[in-house]
Amino acid sequence: MPPKGSPAPTQNSRAAAVSVLRTLLAAPANLPHVTLRRLNRFEYENTIRDLTGVEYHASDEFPSDDVGYGFDNIGDVLSISPLLMEKYLRAAQQIATKAIVAPEDRVSLYEGKRLPLPVAGGNHVEDGVMLFTNATVAVNHPFTPGRYRLKVTVTPMQAGPERVKIAVGFRGNRIAVTEVDGSVPISFEYPIECSEAGVFKVDVSFVNDYYKADAPPKERDRNVIVNAVEIDGPFGGGAISPWQAKYVPANSSSASLRSILKTLATRAYRRPLTAPELDRLAALSQRALDGGMSVERAAQLGLTAILTSPNFLFKVEPSDAAKPLDAYQVATRLSYFLWSSMPDEELTRLAAGASLLKPEVLKQQVARMVSDPRCAAMADSFAAQWLELRKLHAMTLDKGTFPAFSEDLRDDLIAQSKAFFLDVVRNDRSVVEFLDSNFTYANDRLAKAYGLGSVSGPEMRRVPVPPGQAGGLLSQGSFLMVTSNPTRTSPVKRGKWVLDNLLGAPMPPPPPGVGNLGDNAQILDAKTLRARMEAHRAKPECAVCHNKLDPIGFSLENYDAMGRWRDQDAGAKIDSEGVMPDGTKFAGVAGLRSLLLKRKDEFVQCLAEKLLTYALGRGLTSADEPLLKQAVQNARANGYRFSSLIETIVLSSTFTQHRMEGR
């Protein structure tokens, strides 16, 4: 857009050019292919939970996922570095051993140098701890409730009238005193019962030391070597998880290994296995059986391989964008869109019969999935990125300037926006409520800090917006804070956030060579932030964009960097008035809100754009334009209900790569 006063093409010639380009670009043949997507950290975590019942915190272990087009599930951008590959393998091993407990894993062996020395009276020898006076070897071992078998192996060195005696203890209580005969290593077993979980002491003591200096060498010194302490357990109820009981039942025969693996892999690959795939998987696990290991161990090995396979880590689709997705692939797209996780049994069943491809079935599924608790993933992933909540995690305000700020409060702000978002989704409200609502969410801490009435308890709950305050996203602390600097507000960043995330009208980045605020004396001299920004806007190359950015930001100046209401800044009354480039005057958050409400179709299209990008995992092109227009139309016809946007996307041929009939 040329600066004011420069020649520009006429309105008519512009419109004509745009129309020609639209027609050319919107041809379905131009729809771009979605590049092969791997699971991102969040999806990995959820998928592992639904697949194996194991809570694995991938966000703590894996490197962060790269972001493109505002989201971290974009095929083109998600890459696998050697580091990540290493993490995948390690995670697979850890998850497999957590999901499936093998009898071999129940046994913990403390032997040789791993046996700790007593405070005094013992030495490490090659195969254990030699006790040469009355002394105790103690190991601390993690227990869970259940029965255990304790096995102690010692080598007695006899002398004097008595045989070597050892005492065995558990949690400080003596459970047995055993006389040890002979002169070679010998093992004794003791049953123990543990009633609670915790790290507890198991100890072995030498209790009858004997030494006679004048006796012949073989009769002189009685000692004992503790060779090993083996703890086997727990046995009995609760030793394996319900998940394991279902998928790898206790006492499975080796003949059943193949069907165990088939079930695991089918779920993990989100499609039926081919015969050669199953053969190879069975052959791999067979190696464990051949090595004399248990079926559980073999299943662990198989599961480790499954979780490392590209068939699990990637959402595989045809490389040809013109080729329709099969029903399993549609189920996968759908479940990762709404749940950030794998399809559940119902979706898989519908995919198996291909009825999932019927529009009415897809519609039913969308309704079912949105009301499922797993749909909270839309808040944690989609909304957290759309509203830039994830950036807030990394942001701190200066505690000197904002003594009221705390990390807890920041977490509350994030939780507030997520809860608000989910309320709209779950109750299928009009998306216009994102701009203007009569409710918000708060817990006790948040309500107190932001004057949202009286709320008790730390959980987020729905509260009415107090009279005189604004609802919707614009008044939420998460947005107001994430767009601030550590010590002050930034009207430009707030303006940019609104244009980027609510109006879908991002400004181009500043041209090269222009600096920030404060490049020349005139700007430096100006007293208030507003005056400085106005001076800055006097430069035509800045004004083009800042004429749009700044007024939006100024209208929100009544909110400080924490997002709390204020009437003054540094002693001066807040001036929240602004003028848009087209001359529209408005003031305060109320003014901004009515401005946005007048342009609600732009907002709805912006939201549709974000949702479609997220649903597909690719950047949009002009070929996607007709679908976005369609989404806005459908939304308008359906009271702007959230489900209408989701349905338009899911039922589109862009999403399924099918021609959907009967829409």
Place this chain on the structure above:
Amino acid sequence: MSQPLSRRRMLKGLGAGIALPLLEGMLPLNALAASAKTPPLRMAFLFVPNGVSMEHWTPATEGAGFAVPDVLAPLSSLQGQFSILSGLTQQHAFANGDGPGDHARSAAAWLTGVQPKKTAGADIHNGTSADQIAARAVGSATRFASLELGCEGGREAGDCDSGYSCAYSSSISWHGETTPNAKETNPRLVFERLFGDGDAADRSLSWYRRNSLKQSILDFVLEDANVLSKQLGGKDRQKLEEYLSGVREIEQRLAKMESAAEALKTPGMKTPAGVPQDYAEHIRLMGYMMVLAFQNDLTRVSTFMFANEGSNRSYPMVGVPEGHHDVSHHGKDERKLEAKRLIDRFHVEQLGYILRKMASIKEGDGTLLDHTMLVYGGGISDGDRHNHDNLPILFAGKAGGAFRQGRHVVYKNGTPMTNLFLSMLDRMGAKVDHLGDSTGQLQGLF
């Protein structure tokens, strides 16, 4: 005590020992004593964002015996062990027609000397970075070809810098033209990667660490990938190729672990708990992980980003509550200039800790630092102007005696920084003719 061996044998006969799985290739437990050979040469690149206050960085005089400027004061005790190289330039961090995005470009081009392709998502494209070229040359000698460290992960939402993908501003190490190396930001995870989790005895017993077992899993997934690759085309196959190259790298590492020289290492410290709250502590701990990896010869090449380019972290510990990026656009404002100086000096203090650690480790005829080439600095000179010439570059370590340290060397402004990398790579034994915009090896270092 008599006949320990026979007793041990009997012990096994009695079944006291756990039945060792049959699949394993035992890890060599008897570590060879550290080789008495000449210590290997290491290479490290430490990165700080948002430029540096150059008037407090650049020594007033040329050559040896310069007075240490304010920002470098924390290194006073190390004088003679480092040099300042002025005038070096990263030409491809400038716009060159690509418009704004200096932060993203300067990090991406820092070690590649290549103009990164301007894109927010699809088709990111840069060059292979100097550290990775070194890793390719010497990486086969150690368990890890290279180590990528940082204190900040990738950005989690939104775009990063004026239409450049976040991959650019958060990665200085590029495995290949389209693959930035993810970096590790949690000291606990680095430690576990280097030394394993659990104690040495755990590691030798753990069923899952058996190499041959891992190998059979890798064989299985490679076959899966090959089958898949036949069904896929174009970009999809490229993505699968990344997967394959990751698998191959693990295979190579397993092969290395079978050789006796790669015995278990003992780090002499406990596993760190996680990411420290205190930023200085975080930098130091990550730096220490790098030093440990060098000391145990687990890798010879490392990069370490103190922060991502454009980072707006605040530094209350030195009295700067404002964001770093914010104050780097100082507009000659005295207060901001002062804040920037304090931040720069804070970073150099942490560098001092790392360098002193390296200098305290005796190795061969000198110290670990003597057998290292370490570059510290950034791809932006003045944070306000975003210029990429006359970069702040500190060069430490004697590279096994090749470099004369303790000088302020002034090159003609505009001299490609890649020329320095070319010299370092040559010294490292990685023979390359050029790197990015290099025009030949840097003169006057020796």
